[in-house]
Amino acid sequence: MRLFRDPNYLDFLFATGFIPDRNMNAVRDSRDENVLRDDDTDKQRLRATESDMNTHTDDPEQAGSKSAFNSKKALWAFLVLCYSTGPTSSMVSNYVTAAILSAANLLGHQAGSNKPCSRRGTNISCLVKFGGGEIDFNSYTLYLRSISRATEGIVSIVTAGMADYASYRKTMMMASIFLFGALALPFAGLTGQTYSHLTALSVLYCFLTTIGGVYTVIEGSYIPIFMRSTGWFRDSRVAASQGERATWNKGVSISVLALVSSNLGGLTALIIGVILVYGRGSYVQVGYFNYLLAITIGGCITILFALLGQYLLPSIPGKELDRTKNKFPLLMAFKNWLKLLKSATKYSEAFKFCIGWVLWNTGYSNHMQLMGALFLQVTGFSRSSGVYSVWSFTGVIFACMGSLSFMYLYPRLHFPVKSYAYAFLLVNISCVLWGCIGVSNNVTIGYKHQAEFWVEQVLFMSTSSSLRAYNRAIYSSMIPENSEAQFFGLEITLDLATGWINPLVMGIIQDRTHNLRFPMIPNLLLMLVGLGLYSQVDISKGIEQAKVPLGH
Template sequence: MSNISKDTGNNQEGPQMKANNTNSYHSTLSNDTVEAESVWNKASIYRSWLLLCYTTGPVASMSRTYVPAAIQSVARLVGKSSSGGRCDIRGNDCYVKFGVGKVHYTSYVLYLRAIYTALEGLLAFFMMGVADYANYRKWLLIGSIAAYGVFALPFAGLTNKDYSTLKGLSALYALLNIDDSIYQILEGSYIPLFMRASAPPGEYAEEVRREMVLKRGSTVSVMGLFLGNLGGLTALLIGIIISYGRGGPMEDGYHNFLLAITIAGCITVVFSIVSGYFIPSVENKPRPKSENLVFLTVKRFFQLLKNMKKYPNAFLYCVSWVIWNVTFTNFMSVFVLLFRSTLGLGSSDSEYTVYTFISYITASLGSLTWMFLYPRTQIKMKTWGYGFLGFSLFTNFWGCLGINSKTKVGFKHRWEFWVFEVLYSATSSAQRSLNRTLYSTLLPEGEEAQYFGLEVMLGVATGWIGSLVNAAIQDRTNNDRFPFLPNLILVGVSIFLYYLSDTEQGMKDVSKLVEENISEVNENTEIVIKKTK
């Protein structure tokens, strides 16, 4: 309270006026609305949301690590070398059928990723238009997470070494990727609700309120990611136990991955059903009765584009975040496949399970460390972002060094994979938490799902291009490290846009809108009172 008094002491009438505005505002609201706003301050609701975040972790970790690794293994087993012989466990001379031609077996996974990301974009476009309307956001979230687990269940049965199995794995990989965009949009849209509830408009001086919201946002965002990583660690720990306890021949080692994926799916399905009983419904905006959902989606998208003039910094930040996220996805897609192809498919499978497990631990520690340090230092949130983005730039530069066969470094040795995986995972997880927090403060109230949908939609709408470019480069050059070069350029663009976005002004833009809404409500109330008299 001493900090609050200090910041508001320069204007003696300010706090009282703000309090009067708040009382006037709340007096015009219905009891149901006030009660709905207070729900998001309850610890039980917050814990229920965290449980949902945990629920997505098991399958999410599998879809990013074990699923592409299993597809890569099967692709090597069914593929042929350029001379028509069997593919070696190391090296790049291995090609599989893809459409009417053949592609490099590692590029096959990247091509799949590009196609599925494009499909994600279409679904995200629809979701961002309708998720803020009607009161079914909760059930969309629960249903999408439950389906996420269901899609992981069949993997344990796909153990044959033929093209039919490869196609089956590829189809399930598609379903997982497409569903991923749904729950990400809906899960992220809850963050601003928790943040705003911590400091309602009008109760504090604006600078104090902004700092309170940021601190609350850093905690909510980090804990959401941490619980997701914890769920991923649960599944990866099961994978380690299976890989080292069950054993198996070198060529069939990926069967352990398939079993771990199915078990992860079971965990996700069970916990999603349990969580559904505790998460409250969100009172969303009423849907215009005269418009169907498809037309409404298109209309809202164009309205969103018009809002660029109102919230330019929100859009700049969104684009910067999207580009960075594309680079992160591209980097990890190439990095995990490069680990196995460099150290040997089959022979490195057990080490790969430990490797992915450690990456999730370091990611969790990275975001938690940032959450602890941010409120205890004088470093601004945006300044932290420069440091995290700078390391992302350096990591991609390090990968580019390996393009030249004469260079001794550039992810050519075991120690490089381990060192950079630890540091890159930690800083990237912290950057993702920071992005979700800062972005949430720039969003107009009542349109959270649409703006988080915009981030996901832009990410998948452009991400498939990066995956396609990386796959084409790798397929043409047979050099697993070449994709780091376009990624390096994209990180540079992301940093430039991050620099251009004025986040403090963006927060003020949203605050002005809240104050205008309060004034409008008060004016309407006075008019009603006069007419009544």
């Protein structure tokens, strides 16, 4: 809360036009005089007002609704909703996978014998039942991730194809958030150390990941709406000049604040997890049941804050749905997705940026899962419950620090806008490369000591969170109006090509090698290719392309 009371921070938001203020016109006029010395064309952009937006939008009612997002109430409502998803999302990425791995390690056996699996080691060989056969227990979660990412992509096609119409956007987002929280409630009862309970944990994990894709698509689509409500989206010529900072500061602000709000929600649930672990006893006494109870509590927090966000967030009308031509909304969603793919050459820069984002995100998310499993393995399943809870907690803190630092430094450092992406990606690539070095048993480094995990966490989490904020802000500037959900859904639907294949390949590699560092190699390759695509994007050209509505 202190963040929003800081006068310097409020001045920054007022100056960028993100939060309206009685003195906003004076602030803008002052900034105009400074920018005018560098480039006279910036004047048109920086003096864009609400009346400009009404002129840009043919429907006055729609323009009025969008102007409602240029308010503190809309900002707080959106941040509350982002906060509400944080507890469950954090539990899914940390505690759900940890609980599944712990249960699989407990139920599995060593290869070639019926002896229980080792509880600690740099390379644990442990087999667990999966389908009609047996697989490495670390491959278990990788195969689950492959399944859930495939279903997430299919559901996201429907979401992205429908959310931009009428009032579907808010309705679909709220329904997905409520369902997201509700699916977390049964975990506290799944304490049986049996294969049936392991299967139930696995099914719930897949459902949670799938539903998470729905709200992720729609949440991201609100960023360009907030940016347009402040009147920035006018003249692409300024994007190539020094006025680009006035253009993108708003996007960076809302993107960072959304991520930080979600992370704060995650911290709330993780604090509860730490209290449970140290308050109810160690792993030996309670096992991974502390994780399960924390997941259920996180689901309750998600539902409670979603109710508040539902009340505060204004609705926004989208494109009108012609019922005479679209009698089957689900079929319409797939038609819209195909139409979007056909426009790849028309919005070439947005597509290139999105593909680079997808490749990085696939490598990032899979690396996160591998690091969680590797941390549990190196520190020991039998005594790592408390340490893992603290490690999960500090990871979110470093993510918040990274994105907030980026928001503070971006308007003050006059580096080319793409240089930020290069810097963040290079740090990410270095962290993944470090794990690949440890593939050989003869090498003593490569995430084989607990200290390495803490250093990696500081570097990887801070830069990854900053890059995610950067991606959403820059991508928003290359999206045509009234197609926000479709384009943000593109990031997840394109993931159908790599999101499920990569975990599947990683699972096969892990099943053969029993070494969690080997599956890091595909992630390294994905990030390197993603870096190459980022370098090919012409952002100014992408903003120019976004002036033409989709379908015209």
